[in-house]
Amino acid sequence: MNLEIQKWLYDILVSIKSVNEFVGETRIFEIYESDKKTRRSVEREIMIIGEAVNRIKYADPTIEIANAKQIIATRNRVVHAYDAMDNAMIWNIVINHLPNLKSEVEKLLS
Secondary structure (H helix, E strand, O other): OOHHHHHHHHHHHHHHHHHHHHHOOOOOHHHHHHOHHHHHHHHHHHHHHHHHHHHHHHHOOOOOOOOHHHHHHHHHHHHHOHHHOOHHHHHHHHHHHHHHHHHHHHHHHO
């Protein structure tokens, strides 16, 4: 695996760590939903994750990342349909999908 791909994988991990810091340990949806700064920060990290996955898939399509198409599509939605963001959808990603992606990326880097 080349260094550029490793960097993008590391960027994904940094973004996941940032998301976890933003939402805190309580992980209460109502708090997330009521805090615009946190929502925007999480959305930005989701964009970075999607862009990194997109670059990885373009550079080496043989690298397996589960749900890569959905990750990239979510990035596109955050960027291009910002006015139609569904807070519950983003929250679902944070709670249910980012932990799996984190494990997957850590395995790819090891």
